[in-house]
Each structure stands twice: as structure tokens, then as C-alpha cells.
Amino acid sequence: MENMNIKEELLIKQAQEGYTVCYIESCPLRDHCLRWLVGQHLPNTASTYRCVNPHFEGVATAECPMCRNDQKVRFAKGMTHTFTSDMPKRVESEVRYGIIGLTNRTYYFEYRNGSRLIPPALQEDIRNLFRKSGWTDEVKFDGYVEDYNW
Structure with a gap:
């Protein structure tokens, strides 16, 4: 691993x-798809592995639903300050149950305490839940980190 870059090390770890x-x-997306790149680093000691079904609808197209881009994205981390003291309890309750409905109860608490990162699409879903509940102020997460959207 001496001459290996950080990205290669991460790809091997995922593999x-x-x-x-x-x-x-x-x-057409393989050169920038994490699934392809990780596959290139799969150790030859693995006799079986999980692989994308080549017959699944849309796979291997410019709109591949299984593609994971190799560019880092901005994840939110934590929601302990997202629900403010001036927020009506109804809004907090609706949003909390909405997030649980989109994911599950365990993930909700992991998102809230920051032990699980909140991907960009879910951040937008959370903002939409707030808007739907009547909250017009900016939705603030505890912090942000850049990482790959594995």
C-alpha cells in the first residue's frame, strides 16, 4: 500500500x-462510478460477492440507478439543533415522524445524533417535510462533511 492514494485505499476497504x-x-458511466472502481479492487480471495444485476432496468445507461459517482458530496451531520425552541411542537412531531417514515426509527436517531451522515437527497426531503409542515425558516443541520456517496 506504499504508493497507493487515499481513494484507492478507500476502494479496497469497500471491496x-x-x-x-x-x-x-x-x-458509459463506469469510469466515474464507485461500484465499477471498487470492483476493480476486489481481492481475488473472494469466491462470491454482491454485484449489480446487468438486466435491471436502466443499468448501464447514462441514467443508471445503481451508479455512485466518484465525486465527494456534502453530507449533513447531526440534527440536535435542527428543532429550535421557537418551533411549534406540531412541526417537530410531523417532521420527526416524516423522517422515520422515509427511513426508520433507528436511522432517525442516528441522523439526529450525527452517527449516520445525512445524504444530500435526504437533506432535501427533510427540508420539504419542514415546508409541508408550515415551517418557513431555514433548516439547519449541526454540521457538514464531504465524503463519497457510497
């Missing part, structure tokens, strides 16, 4: 942890 990989050579 060792059972990340779903892809081997569709004809895919």
Missing part, C-alpha cells in the same frame, strides 16, 4: 467489506 460492485464494461 473487502462487501460493497455491491459492477462489471458492466459497456456502461
Whole structure:
């Protein structure tokens, strides 16, 4: 691992942890897809692995639903200050149950305490839940980190 860059080390780590990989050579997105890149680092000691179904609708197209771009994105981290003291309890309750409905109860608490990062799409869903509940102020998360959207 001496001459390896950080990205290669992360790809190898994901491969060792059972990340779903892809081997569709004809895919137009493969050069920037984490699933393809991780597949290139899968150790030859693995006799089985999880792989993208090449027959799944939309796979290996410019709109592949399984593609995970190799660019870092901005994750929110924590929601302990998202629900403010001047927020009506009704709004807090509706949003909390809305997030649980989108994910599950365990994930909600992990998102809230920051032990699970909140991906960009879910951040927008949370903002929409607030708007739907009548809250017009800016939705603030505890912090943000840049990482790959594995």
C-alpha cells in the first residue's frame, strides 16, 4: 500500500467489506462510478460477492440507478439543533415522524445524533417535510462533511 492514494485505499476497504460492485464494461458511466472502481479492487480471495444485476432496468445507461459517482458530496451531520425552541411542537412531531417514515426509527436517531451522515437527497426531503409542515425558516443541520456517496 506504499504508493497507493487515499481513494484507492478507500476502494479496497469497500471491496473487502462487501460493497455491491459492477462489471458492466459497456456502461458509459463506469469510469466515474464507485461500484465499477471498487470492483476493480476486489481481492481475488473472494469466491462470491454482491454485484449489480446487468438486466435491471436502466443499468448501464447514462441514467443508471445503481451508479455512485466518484465525486465527494456534502453530507449533513447531526440534527440536535435542527428543532429550535421557537418551533411549534406540531412541526417537530410531523417532521420527526416524516423522517422515520422515509427511513426508520433507528436511522432517525442516528441522523439526529450525527452517527449516520445525512445524504444530500435526504437533506432535501427533510427540508420539504419542514415546508409541508408550515415551517418557513431555514433548516439547519449541526454540521457538514464531504465524503463519497457510497
